[in-house]
Amino acid sequence: MQDLLFDFISKYITLTEDEKNAIISLNIFCSVKKGIILLREGQKSQDSYFVLKGCIRKYYIIDDEEKTTAFYTEMDALTPHCVLDGGSSEYFIACVEDSIITVTNTDMEMETNSKFPKFEIMCRKLSEELLAKQQINFDEFKTSSPEQRYLNLLQKRPDLIQRVPQHQLASYLGIKPQSLSRLRARILEKKI
Amino acid sequence: MQDLLFDFISKYITLTEDEKNAIISLNIFCSVKKGIILLREGQKSQDSYFVLKGCIRKYYIIDDEEKTTAFYTEMDALTPHCVLDGGSSEYFIACVEDSIITVTNTDMEMETNSKFPKFEIMCRKLSEELLAKQQINFDEFKTSSPEQRYLNLLQKRPDLIQRVPQHQLASYLGIKPQSLSRLRARILEKKI
DNA sequence: TACATTTCTTAACTTAAGTGAACGAGATGT
DNA sequence: ACATCTCGTTCACTTAAGTTAAGAAATGTA
Numbered sequence: 167m168q169d170l171l172f173d174f175i176s177k178y179i180t181l182t183e184d185e186k187n188a189i190i191s192l193n194i195f196c197s198v199k200k201g202i203i204l205l206r207e208g209q210k211s212q213d214s215y216f217v218l219k220g221c222i223r224k225y226y227i228i229d230d231e232e233k234t235t236a237f238y239t240e241m242d243a244l245t246p247h248c249v250l251d252g253g254s255s256e257y258f259i260a261c262v263e264d265s266i267i268t269v270t271n272t273d274m275e276m277e278t279n280s281k282f283p284k285f286e287i288m289c290r291k292l293s294e295e296l297l298a299k300q301q302i303n304f305d306e307f308k309t310s311s312p313e314q315r316y317l318n319l320l321q322k323r324p325d326l327i328q329r330v331p332q333h334q335l336a337s338y339l340g341i342k343p344q345s346l347s348r349l350r351a352r353i354l355e356k357k358i
Numbered sequence: 359m360q361d362l363l364f365d366f367i368s369k370y371i372t373l374t375e376d377e378k379n380a381i382i383s384l385n386i387f388c389s390v391k392k393g394i395i396l397l398r399e400g401q402k403s404q405d406s407y408f409v410l411k412g413c414i415r416k417y418y419i420i421d422d423e424e425k426t427t428a429f430y431t432e433m434d435a436l437t438p439h440c441v442l443d444g445g446s447s448e449y450f451i452a453c454v455e456d457s458i459i460t461v462t463n464t465d466m467e468m469e470t471n472s473k474f475p476k477f478e479i480m481c482r483k484l485s486e487e488l489l490a491k492q493q494i495n496f497d498e499f500k501t502s503s504p505e506q507r508y509l510n511l512l513q514k515r516p517d518l519i520q521r522v523p524q525h526q527l528a529s530y531l532g533i534k535p536q537s538l539s540r541l542r543a544r545i546l547e548k549k550i
Numbered sequence: 551t552a553c554a555t556t557t558c559t560t561a562a563c564t565t566a567a568g569t570g571a572a573c574g575a576g577a578t579g580t
Numbered sequence: 581a582c583a584t585c586t587c588g589t590t591c592a593c594t595t596a597a598g599t600t601a602a603g604a605a606a607t608g609t610a
Contacts, residue, residue: 226501233501247490257497286478293485297492298439304496305449308532309418309425311568312597332558340500345597347559352596503598504567524588537567539589544566 167195167266170218174241178288185282192278194268198222198261204269205259212272215244220265221329225337226257234334237262237326243296262330312341313349359387359458362410366433370480377474384470386460390414390453396461397451404464407436412457413521417529418449426526429454429518435488454522504533505541 168190175181181189198204198220205211207227215222217238224244225234235257238244244259279285306318316339320327327335336346360382367373373381390396390412397403399419407414409430416436417426427449430436436451471477498510508531512519519527528538 224497226497228501235497235500245486245489245493247493283475286482290478290482290485293482293489294437297437297485297489300489300492300496301437301439304492304499305416305418305427307496307500308427308530309420331556338500342598343558344560344599348597351559523586534568535588536569536590540567543589 167218170241171216171268174216175288178291179284181284185284188278188281192270192274194270194274196267196269198265198267200261200264202261203258204261205257207256207258211246211259213246214270214275215259216268216270217242217244218266218268220267221262222259222265222267223262223330223334224257224259225334232334232337234337237323237330237334237338239323239325243292245293245296262334307340312339312345313353315339316346316349317353359410362433363408363460366408367480370483371476373476377476380470380473384462384466386462386466388459388461390457390459392453392456394453395450396453397449399448399450403438403451405438406462406467407451408460408462409434409436410458410460412459413454414451414457414459415454415522415526416449416451417526424526424529426529429515429522429526429530431515431517435484437485437488454526499532504531504537505545507531508538508541509545 171189172181172186195218204215204222205213215238217240219240221237221239222244223234223238224236225232227233236244275285275289279289307315310318319335319339330338332346333343336343339346341349363381364373364378387410396407396414397405407430409432411432413429413431414436415426415430416428417424419425428436467477467481471481499507502510511531522530524538525535528535531538533541
């Protein structure tokens with residue numbers, strides 16, 4: 167399972183055995199059961215998560231309603247956005263399936279960065295890549311209708327539609343569960 | 359005008375006079391007239407822009423329609439998202455007002471990063487901050503209706519509503535110009 | 551197994567956004 | 581000075597999403 171993490175890192179930098187051992191000794195691997203809430207609204211959220219296996223989601227509670235804004239599956243990295251407000255989060259992070267993830271906090275990152283300057287480079291590359299991906303996603307979301315978004319998701323992350331509850335998918339698409347049901351019926355209608 | 363850039367940089371790292379001079383000698387400052395298209399669909403887009411004064415926007419052309427997805431004003435940084443596709447862009451970048459910006463490309467950044475390791479740190483911090491901001495924006499967009507988005511914009515970037523054409527603002531909010539007109543009328547109605 | 555709870559779907563109705571067309575104000579050009 | 585164009589708004593109509601409620605299916609629990 168550790169190899170998955172090293173495979174991921176190898177996309178950005180090359181690690182020596184020493185460095186690999188340093189990472190392993192940090193003890194960041196974590197097995198999480200479905201339903202577990204990793205982060206609650208209002209908690210300090212300086213942790214980053216990296217999904218080795220399974221699925222976690224980010225959601226808000228607005229007017230007593232859950233609004234899911236992101237799903238993270240295999241090889242996805244979740245970075246906190248409290249870099250700005252400097253503290254507590256307005257969102258939740260929960261485990262959708264039994265998962266294996268890594269959990270790291272800012273302190274650990276700073277320490278590792280100062281020990282191995284290489285890590286600074288990886289962090290920059292990763293941030294830039296995530297930012298670019300995020301921008302593309304955002305632009306696609308803005309420029310398309312709910313139906314197009316669903317069809318797009320069907321292309322890009324077909325697994326999500328299978329492994330995630332419909333009502334969570336709906337809010338991820340920016341609509342209500344009932345609308346998603348209708349929308350899917352409409353698409354089936356068209357295909358026939 | 360250069361001082362604005364250094365003010366911005368000073369949020370992330372402290373520059374020596376030598377380093378400042380190195381930046382100035384790069385000759386990255388650029389004055390751009392309203393209407394100028396900085397980047398066309400299909401062009402290689404490895405340039406980053408930083409707005410010192412004025413306003414630039416990013417847009418797509420989908421089914422012969424302009425879809426504006428972002429505005430960048432004073433102290434905003436626009437980073438390319440072709441880090442992924444490795445090449446040409448699907449979007450346009452145009453100048454909304456007469457502006458003063460800096461233009462830098464990946465090569466220059468790499469060179470500066472290797473000369474001054476400090477820059478690597480700034481780039482990481484900036485990327486992380488932009489990513490965090492972007493995530494918050496995206497989440498807000500997803501979890502709110504067009505009307506809420508407009509009211510939110512009115513709070514956060516009231517200047518935009520004044521300085522930008524309505525039809526561009528509409529697509530930025532994910533709706534048609536007619537809907538924006540109606541929505542505004544509806545809000546006025548409520549206030550009375 | 552039986553019961554409760556959650557999740558998904560369907561339906562009827564309401565509300566808001568999309569569409570196509572028209573109008574007027576302001577800017578631009580000849 | 582006149583024609584043209586762009587832009588924002590308004591209107592009537594269509595389409596799709598929100599809302600409320602009900603019931604079926606799946607899941608979890610005693």
